[in-house]
Amino acid sequence: MARKRGRGMAACWYGIARTATVDxxxxxxxxxxxxxxxxxxxxxxxxxxxxxxxxxxxxxxxxxxxxxxxxxxxxxxxxxxxxxxxxxxxxxxxxxxxxxxxxxxxxxxxxxxxxxxxxxxxxxxxxxxxxxxxxxxxxxxxxxxxxxxxxxxxxxxxxxxFGTDTTGLAPTDGAGRPWQAYVFGCQVAEVEVDTVTGEVQVLGVWAAHDVGRAVNPKGVEGQIEGGIVQALGQGLMEDYQLKDGRTTTPGFAKYILPTSLDVPRVNSFIVEDPDPIGPLGVKGIGEPAMVPTIPAMMNAIYDAVGVRIQDLPATPEKVLMALREKERRDAERRAAAQAAE
The missing domain is CATH 3.30.365.10 (Aldehyde oxidase/xanthine dehydrogenase, molybdopterin binding domain)
Structure with a gap:
């Protein structure tokens, strides 16, 4: 059994509140x-x-x-x-x-x-x-x-x-102000890939997020951890399938969700860059917490074994197929190089 580790990073920005309409x-x-x-x-x-x-x-x-x-x-x-x-x-x-x-x-x-x-x-x-x-x-x-x-x-x-002052996007050049406040974040994921089975295990995630002002730091950490676990499920396990308009994954026997055993160590770093418009300087961390997780995990898989998974979720079967395809291409390149010599 060969296990290889890799790390990947991804960053994100996210607009707070309703899009292109007054909230x-x-x-x-x-x-x-x-x-x-x-x-x-x-x-x-x-x-x-x-x-x-x-x-x-x-x-x-x-x-x-x-x-x-x-x-x-x-x-x-x-x-x-x-x-x-x-x-x-x-x-x-x-x-x-x-x-x-x-x-x-x-x-x-x-x-x-x-x-x-x-x-x-x-x-x-x-x-x-x-x-x-x-x-x-x-x-x-x-x-x-x-x-x-x-x-x-x-x-x-x-x-x-309290309301927002936003505008729609101009159809000519896309100019506009669709959100009043923005948050930013960056995550690093470390994974271990089993090259025999294709299984991916997330070992740890380091997440730094701008929340404006943290009213409840423990609550912020909980939101970050929850978002990462959601993204882990979406990125590696949850495979909802349809055939002729009907689901073939009607239960949790085939639609796999992460359990406590799958949750990696999450290291949260709260960045406070106060919003200049609102009286409190707060922003938010609900949905942004899971935005960079999946690309960070996919980059980590690539760093570990050199294959790029672009069709989610990155199930063991897909990872294994990508590894076999990489081996085939590598073998062809080696054979072509030897022939050229």
Whole structure:
């Protein structure tokens, strides 16, 4: 059995949010009795962790703990529209709009407290559920500050809308601005190829991705790892076949998915290059995480055994056929060189 190792690299760029059309999201934020915060927006949680991210953003902007933030009903009959969960837009679009709404709610509370304490609004600080004025003895819990505001007829509530400024592509020269924000990434994959069976094992992936600003670094790493595992399945295993309009791979017996035993060691490197337009500097990492993985793996296979797989997935059968074809061509070239001598 002969096993050969190789490494390959690939880079990518990816446009955030909807393509060549205006994308928009809206939200309400309120500092409630008891010093808790309620965020209402039509966000859809499909496992990407957006509720955690929004709680972190609201907590940071208003000055409470993430546990004190409640994400309210997302039924768009009662909540502001936030659009779909896709296009790597959730953190960028909804995170930014929640930040703006939270700042407005905090601003209402700060204005009242500044007048009460006779200090400049910019000296008011809020953090960990407390409100205080710098260089003074004025300090009180957030719950007490909210009660104080409402006693003066002010409800600390905010609303906001955040949208993109994009254009379609001109049919003449392709000029345009189809996305407002872009992310970039680069991955290196190391593989081991069994030249007898054609089996490819991914040993490790090194992934560096620009995410703008990492609200939740562990969540970012999870997205990168999940994207790489998805790409591993698409690139090496998942072979969906049709014959006469019907699938011949109706079950997981033939449609192979990666398991925990197939997952390589993933080394994530988070690059923070803040977005210059949004108030938070965030971008996204949902779909971009898997974009460079497959070309990096295919380049690694080529580096290991000298064959270029261009028809996905790179199953053992395809790799073995490519190796046999390479051997045949090499033999023909050697024979031609000997004949020429």
């Amino acid at each position: 928009r999201a809206a939200a309400w934020a309120e500092i409630d009795d008891g010093g808790t915060v309620k965020i209402v927006t039509g966000v859809t949680e499909i496992g990407e962790g957006i509720l955690t991210v929004l709680a972190q953003i609201a907590a940071q902007e208003i000055g409470v703990k993430p546990d004190d933030v409640v994400i309210g009903d997302n039924d768009t009959a009662r909540a502001p529209e936030a659009a779909h969960a896709g296009a790597t837009r959730q953190t960028y679009m909804i995170g930014n709009v929640v930040a703006i709404a939270s700042r407005e709610a905090r601003g209402r509370l700060v204005d009242v407290m500044a007048k009460t304490w006779d200090v400049a609004p910019e000296t008011i600080r809020t953090a960990n559920g407390e409100v205080w004025a710098e260089n003074t003895n004025h300090r009180m819990p957030m719950a007490k500050a909210v009660e104080h505001c409402k006693g003066r007829g002010v409800v600390p509530v905010g609303s906001a809308s």
